[in-house]
Amino acid sequence: MAQTTVVRQSLKDQVKSILIDRLISGDLAPGDRIKELQVARELGTSQAPVREAIRCLETLGYVEHIPHVGAMVRVFNKGEIEEAYEVREALEVHSISLVREPLDALVSELDKHLDEMRAATRKRNIRMFTQADNAFHRSIVAYCGNATMLAMWDSLKVQMQVIATLIKASMPLDEVYSLHPPIVEAFRKHGRERASVLLRGHYTMLGGYWESTA
Amino acid sequence: MAQTTVVRQSLKDQVKSILIDRLISGDLAPGDRIKELQVARELGTSQAPVREAIRCLETLGYVEHIPHVGAMVRVFNKGEIEEAYEVREALEVHSISLVREPLDALVSELDKHLDEMRAATRKRNIRMFTQADNAFHRSIVAYCGNATMLAMWDSLKVQMQVIATLIKASMPLDEVYSLHPPIVEAFRKHGRERASVLLRGHYTMLGGYWESTA
DNA sequence: TTCCTTTCGATTATCGATAATGTATGGCTG
DNA sequence: CAGCCATACATTATCGATAATCGAAAGGAA
Structure with a gap:
């Protein structure tokens, strides 16, 4: 069996991991926008978990978030x-x-x-x-x-x-x-x-x- | 006029501020549970903004969160x-x-x-x-x-x-x-x-x- | 009694839909 | 043609409802 256990991690955590991977790999570059619904459709979830993951990244300081506009990967000077x-x-x-x-x-x-x-x-x-x-x-x-x-x-x-x-x-x-x-x-x-x-x-x-x- | 402008802050941020105040004032003591719906009803919002605020506090390390169980104010030893x-x-x-x-x-x-x-x-x-x-x-x-x-x-x-x-x-x-x-x-x-x-x-x-x- | 299983209540996790908001477009006016 | 306003669109913010999950209480067997 390839999979020993079922996926036992909240969607939010999975989304968060995926986004961090993309951040580190450079797939998501500084300045790129992260659209909630777009990511949600891409990963097959609803908006909520994606939103939470993004807000988490925001608190960690990896993305910048402007109310009612959206999130973008932070640009470090x-x-x-x-x-x-x-x-x-x-x-x-x-x-x-x-x-x-x-x-x-x-x-x-x-x-x-x-x-x-x-x-x-x-x-x-x-x-x-x-x-x-x-x-x-x-x-x-x-x-x-x-x-x-x-x-x-x-x-x-x-x-x-x-x-x-x-x-x-x-x-x-x-x-x-x-x-x-x-x-x-x-x-x-x-x-x-x-x-x-x-x-x-x-x-x-x-x-x-x-x-x-x- | 008592109020110069309308409230121009997201519900999530307002909830977050309120919770932090309660944390600092000791109103919320270490070990206390924070129930999403309870806080939501208390503040007159839905579950979502409260949830976000709590997750934010979690990322900041002020509350501990156990999946499917809930959040509690962190106990520092x-x-x-x-x-x-x-x-x-x-x-x-x-x-x-x-x-x-x-x-x-x-x-x-x-x-x-x-x-x-x-x-x-x-x-x-x-x-x-x-x-x-x-x-x-x-x-x-x-x-x-x-x-x-x-x-x-x-x-x-x-x-x-x-x-x-x-x-x-x-x-x-x-x-x-x-x-x-x-x-x-x-x-x-x-x-x-x-x-x-x-x-x-x-x-x-x-x-x-x-x-x-x- | 004690341990295991099942059921139930409480709470979180997720969803889909709607409201609120900001940005860009295009037309109107001078 | 330039500047301004209204409209349309894209996106986020919030909501209410439902599904998933956990912990405790209740019930039964050894």
Whole structure:
């Protein structure tokens, strides 16, 4: 049997997942309008679940909604992207100082993601690189053991991924990669505080790559 | 004329505002169920807008929603509260280092909130104290000029306020107050970095007050 | 009694239809 | 021809009703 259980997820959640997929894949690009009835007909549901899913995305900040007009995929300008990076940095820098000993588990996970990034660089697979890059930073936040912190970080991730899908071309992967090993090294040899210092300013270095698309 | 314009806000937004007010005022306490049709009848609307408002609160993390069962005001345990404080600290510490010169405007605003806190302490008005305390910390984040950062901070504020309304009694206001002036002083005399150091650990000192309600 | 099953009441989830609203079109007027 | 108003259209916002689902109460068997 291909299907072990029946679909046990509300229509709203299914619609939401589908829309997020389209957002990340770039199928829905910033500026695109999302029409409730159109999506409803497309997915074979009524307007209500679609509407709920969209409002959910709105609360999450992925789409912009104008009353009586409709929803459109949010357009992030350069400033907003930089802001998001700044918040990421704040969360990650603080998370590092909260990571509990022993640090071995985290370090080995970071190493794993470094491998993935190198592999992606060789293949020039930007999608894969972005995923590994995200996973690298996420694991730092995850290992501090603060679920609220991680939830906040995650709420920024989709924004980042939407962007990354958009401006794939302008990132020199090897340069971006080279920013990461020193952090792991500092972790391994000097502990949390030193790694924290290195992480600070990590994102400001990335700012330049967005210039062309401002 | 008492009313200058007609009500020009969607029912969903009105319902949402009303529910948030009830949350903050403690009218809706953690654990309380929120029934869609009941609220709808009470406010004279149909189920749909209420439903949307509730789902919005769900996404914001204020209510917990179980499919086919219903929504209830989220119960925060001690751990989650500490986590939220930790995130607040991360955002605020980082924000301080981003505040642009000159610092005069921020310092005078902080002074204003200190006054409010003192006044609230004299009157033993806990609600007022909480507001001033919140305003104090919020202005630090506001002055860094990062709207995304501020939005994140705000998303934690309602949680905090719900809690504060709950466990009003256990806070010795003068002690909580005394944590704040040194921060302003450090700001005035030694600049951002010194203030940043003082703010770090600010919230861990507050941890003890929640012990009794864990 | 205790456990399992069934039934019932309450509530949410979804639907289809209608009202409200904003935007674009085209004609009228100067 | 330009500017303005009215109309038509597209879309969202809201409604009332129905279907799906869950939890508790009632009933029966071991």
